[in-house]
Amino acid sequence: MTDTSFQPHEQEAQLGDYFALLKPRVMSLVVFTALVGLLAAPTALHPVEAFAAILFIAIGAGASGALNMWWDADIDRIMRRTRKRPIPSGQVTPNEALSLGLALSGLSVIMLGLATNLVAAGLLVFTIFFYAVIYSMWLKRSTPQNIVIGGAAGAFPPMIGWVAVTGEVTIEAWLMFALIFMWTPPHFWALALFMKSDYDDAGVPMLTVTHGRKSTRRHILVYTALLAVLAVGTAFTSIGGPIYLAAALVLNALFALGAIRIARRTEEQSIADDYVVEKKFFRLSLLYLFLHFGAIGLEALLAPLGFGGWS
Amino acid sequence: MIKAEHEIHQRRKGRNVGVGLLLAALVLLILALTVVKVTRGGFEPAFTAGEE
Numbered sequence A: 001m002t003d004t005s006f007q008p009h010e011q012e013a014q015l016g017d018y019f020a021l022l023k024p025r026v027m028s029l030v031v032f033t034a035l036v037g038l039l040a041a042p043t044a045l046h047p048v049e050a051f052a053a054i055l056f057i058a059i060g061a062g063a064s065g066a067l068n069m070w071w072d073a074d075i076d077r078i079m080r081r082t083r084k085r086p087i088p089s090g091q092v093t094p095n096e097a098l099s100l101g102l103a104l105s106g107l108s109v110i111m112l113g114l115a116t117n118l119v120a121a122g123l124l125v126f127t128i129f130f131y132a133v134i135y136s137m138w139l140k141r142s143t144p145q146n147i148v149i150g151g152a153a154g155a156f157p158p159m160i161g162w163v164a165v166t167g168e169v170t171i172e173a174w175l176m177f178a179l180i181f182m183w184t185p186p187h188f189w190a191l192a193l194f195m196k197s198d199y200d201d202a203g204v205p206m207l208t209v210t211h212g213r214k215s216t217r218r219h220i221l222v223y224t225a226l227l228a229v230l231a232v233g234t235a236f237t238s239i240g241g242p243i244y245l246a247a248a249l250v251l252n253a254l255f256a257l258g259a260i261r262i263a264r265r266t267e268e269q270s271i272a273d274d275y276v277v278e279k280k281f282f283r284l285s286l287l288y289l290f291l292h293f294g295a296i297g298l299e300a301l302l303a304p305l306g307f308g309g310w311s
Numbered sequence B: 001m002i003k004a005e006h007e008i009h010q011r012r013k014g015r016n017v018g019v020g021l022l023l024a025a026l027v028l029l030i031l032a033l034t035v036v037k038v039t040r041g042g043f044e045p046a047f048t049a050g051e052e
Helices: A015-021 A024-040 A047-071 A073-078 A094-115 A118-139 A146-150 A152-166 A171-195 A197-201 A213-234 A242-264 A267-272 A276-305 B007-039
Strands: none
Touching: A015 A047, A015 A094, A015 B007, A024 A047, A024 A152, A024 A171, A024 A276, A047 A073, A047 A094, A047 A118, A047 A152, A047 B007, A094 A118, A094 A152, A094 B007, A118 A146, A118 A152, A146 A152, A146 A171, A152 A171, A171 A213, A171 A242, A171 A276, A213 A242, A242 A276
16 A cells, blocks of 8 residues: 655754854844944934835845855855855755745835835845845856955945935945945955865855955955045044944954054965964954944944034 | 644744734834825815816
């Protein structure tokens, strides 16, 4: 007699697995920077509208993360850093990731447009398209400048937060965009230095492989210097202020010091101490972004009390 | 009455409850947004009955 018993799918995904597809750690950064962009804007949204704006910007970012995981499933399987992601580990099928990514993209864009305005929704749809198509499907595997150009995707959230309130892209929105855009290359190239062969094994053309590790160290220094000029200069704009200036001076001094040390080291020195300087620089880069945007947010929150900004 | 109590139903129940709660939260958020936008006067009817 034929066995008609149901064979349960041992790896059937739980809600947490689908949530993991959305790259929650990236989403938390998006929430934070979008919130700062929203708070820094000269006018204010109703709290419910503001909550909805941040939520749907975050969901949009999560959707692009799911689409990226769908496309990059083959290299995620190879890289140590990404092997445990939901698709390579078999928890979620590629089709499920694609469906979830597309559905959440549609939902987030439509809802952001309804909650705020069409300009913000348009920026969100462009951000999702940029990350999923331009970065993931094209740049990532074809050029060592993948991180430089692709970093724009992560730079849009504070601009979208600002535009959700004001309805227009102004110089302040571009400054917040530029801060993240210029920060992304040194952040990821430091990671690439101590992740060593992970990207190489997967065939991703990182600068460390295409131009060499010495060149990557010099690139980190150059981008850090440019970032420092931009970051400190932002202090003297309408989103800056004394608190931001103090934070920017300290953080950029530390960041520049780290970049100089990285540029001066040899590979032998780095291998000998297991890339301690590069890892410290990478950790500092996380604090760097958090504190810069925290300072912008603080200036915005203190402004109504007469303390924020240069007035 | 057939009672379908398989281990997979328990696992799926947790997932379905989660999705249900998320959908309910979305509905509540849309309701709240609608109340905010309507009470703020952002909604203007195209015309009122009786006007030429």
